[in-house]
Amino acid sequence: MDVISHGLWPWFIFNRKKNWRWWAAGWGMFPDLGTLPQIYYLLKFFGIKNLFSIENWDTLFIPEGWMFTYFLTHSLITPWVIAGLYWLVKKRLPWPLLVGWSLHILLDMFTHAGVYANRPLFPFSDFSINGVMWSNPWIFWSNWLLLVVAFGWLAWRRWQKLNISRQTRKT
Numbered sequence: 282m283d284v285i286s287h288g289l290w291p292w293f294i295f296n297r298k299k300n301w302r303w304w305a306a307g308w309g310m311f312p313d314l315g316t317l318p319q320i321y322y323l324l325k326f327f328g329i330k331n332l333f334s335i336e337n338w339d340t341l342f343i344p345e346g347w348m349f350t351y352f353l354t355h356s357l358i359t360p361w362v363i364a365g366l367y368w369l370v371k372k373r374l375p376w377p378l379l380v381g382w383s384l385h386i387l388l389d390m391f392t393h394a395g396v397y398a399n400r401p402l403f404p405f406s407d408f409s410i411n412g413v414m415w416s417n418p419w420i421f422w423s424n425w426l427l428l429v430v431a432f433g434w435l436a437w438r439r440w441q442k443l444n445i446s447r448q449t450r451k452t
């Protein structure tokens with residue numbers, strides 16, 4: 282999925298938790314920082330001047346070593362190891378991190394292909410699903426349609442609440 286959606290879904294899940302929702306959004310987007318080394322590689326060594334000129338990211342050739350951070354941040358193992366360490370110290374789980382990050386991978390697992398196919402069990406297994414890229418118009422727009430419905434519903438509920446409190450103030 283696109284990085285904005287990765288922030289919006291966790292925010293939606295935690296929308297009632299004022300202290301958590303922005304953390305959840307941040308951790309939801311965080312794994313895509315793992316793409317920075319490949320962007321550096323493409324610009325510096327692959328001779329690509331403009332990233333927007335790349336049409337098919339899935340068919341690019343990127344050496345394994347440059348993919349390491351991507352596989353690491355797109356593995357379900359990583360957030361659970363971090364959450365486990367956090368639990369050892371604080372005796373509670375960092376839910377915004379765990380949910381935001383895991384959801385990112387669950388969505389990406391099926392919406393990436395080729396070199397960018399996620400390896401959810403990395404580094405223990407190279408297992409991956411050759412899915413349909415999130416940039417596919419059907420996937421991209423149905424995801425955004427769902428987001429509009431979800432956030433529209435939140436806005437409607439909020440508006441209703443405001444109306445109710447206004448009415449009770451009048452009487």
Ligand SMILES: [Zn+2]
Nearest residue numbers: 312313385389
């Ligand atoms: Zn991602």
